[in-house]
Amino acid sequence: MNKTVAIIMGSTSDLPVMQDAIDVLRELDIEILVDVVSAHRTPEKMFEFGKTAHKKGIAVIIAGAGGAAHLPGMVASLSPLPVIGVPIKSSNSIDGWDSILSILQMPGGVPVATVALNGAKNAGILAAQIIGATQEDTRNKIIKYKENLKEKVDTAAAQMRKDV
Numbered sequence: 001m002n003k004t005v006a007i008i009m010g011s012t013s014d015l016p017v018m019q020d021a022i023d024v025l026r027e028l029d030i031e032i033l034v035d036v037v038s039a040h041r042t043p044e045k046m047f048e049f050g051k052t053a054h055k056k057g058i059a060v061i062i063a064g065a066g067g068a069a070h071l072p073g074m075v076a077s078l079s080p081l082p083v084i085g086v087p088i089k090s091s092n093s094i095d096g097w098d099s100i101l102s103i104l105q106m107p108g109g110v111p112v113a114t115v116a117l118n119g120a121k122n123a124g125i126l127a128a129q130i131i132g133a134t135q136e137d138t139r140n141k142i143i144k145y146k147e148n149l150k151e152k153v154d155t156a157a158a159q160m161r162k163d164v
Contacts, residue, residue, distance in 0.1 A: 004031040004057050005032050005060045007033070007035075008075070009065065009071070010071045011066075017088050020120040021064075021127070028145065039074045046075065053079055054081050059131055061075055062083075062084045065086075066089065067102075069103050073106050076112045084123045087100040087117050113126060
């Protein structure tokens, strides 16, 4: 059975960052659902999403947010699913630190796995690894993906040695 990863963000302005998660999950052939769910501007939608995502075939939630960045934590407080937070350096950001700390400093009992500032690609890979823990075909795709990373580094290093 295919599992779906939900990629949500607080604003359409977050899409350029969150696109990296979309791209890597598509590359790994994992179904995705993408939506804007603002903790501050559409709280009813956020509550509904957080409480029902697990009933809709979603296995992992990636939530990107900038500024106060309450979306990942609020969704994690409502959902039994793993939530991966992507802090986004937004136009009103304090150099990204407000987003990082808002997502990272969760109280006990409400975990949010947090990736680096603007680290949506890693969020996508982590979501795939979570699914791959119980889905062998996804796990095999992750293994191949990581082997390709090694090959890219080896090829680049060989080229560098030739150039110097």
